[in-house]
């Protein structure tokens with residue numbers, strides 16, 4: 001009994017110390033009742049189930065920065081660096097926006113607007129009229145992927161997984177990507193910010209598990225190998241011979257490392 005009280009005092013001291021160092025994160029998922037019962041410290045009461053292993057708080061990759069250790073394509077860079085505001089990384093204060101056929105992480109548009117304007121100016125210099133959608137997001141699950149999952153799991157189930165995780169998902173920025181596709185004699189061109197995010201891969205892994213447990217075939221959805229997270233910035237205003245202006249995986253376009261075109265400076 002004595003030893004247990006001492007453990008609790010030490011535990012509470014450690015918890016307070018962590019709270020002081022990282023006030024807004026450490027305590028949010030520590031339940032005081034669990035602390036008092038000893039579950040959190042590992043001193044289990046009879047019949048209690050151990051809590052799941054905590055998510056590591058330090059990122060196993062270079063979150064909220066320029067990504068490190070990236071092997072760029074051989075021609076990179078082919079344009080001068082563009083600036084991007086670090087405000088793009090602050091998304092956890094934006095409400096999760098549930099969609100009906102896909103999942104997205106909504107980003108702060110004002111943080112990417114100067115980059116959007118710089119890209120439009122760059123395009124104009126090249127005789128390429130560009131436009132955007134007046135918003136910024138990272139697609140976490142695409143509509144074609146959802147159509148594979150849909151016979152087995154609902155969008156509500158997917159959103160239930162995504163809602164608590166997606167807006168706080170961390171990512172790093174690789175480069176400005178440029179994707180081109182000649183269609184009927186006109187070059188469709190899309191500019192995007194290429195990112196990496198193990199946190200978003202984790203969301204997709206949980207969706208994958210739900211899908212497979214519901215009877216879905218794992219070979220039809222890849223949560224990490226076929227995932228090219230990016231922020232679409234600007235695309236050709238119009239193309240007389242092609243209905244769509246943005247380009248997607250369905251067009252054979254992967255907006256990822258392979259599309260790296262210009263470096264990014266975070267400002």
Ligand SMILES: *[C@@H]1O[C@H](CO)[C@@H](O)[C@H](O)[C@H]1NC(C)=O
Pocket residue numbers: 081082083118265267
């Ligand atoms: C990027 O920002 C720096 C100042 O932080 C500025 O000197 C430079 O001109 C900017 N580059 C572009 C392409 O806007």
Ligand SMILES: *[C@@H]1O[C@H](CO)[C@@H](O)[C@H](O)[C@H]1NC(C)=O
Pocket residue numbers: 183184241242243
């Ligand atoms: C290319 O042009 C042809 C003839 O106008 C049209 O049928 C076809 O749909 C166009 N291709 C695309 C991808 O838009």
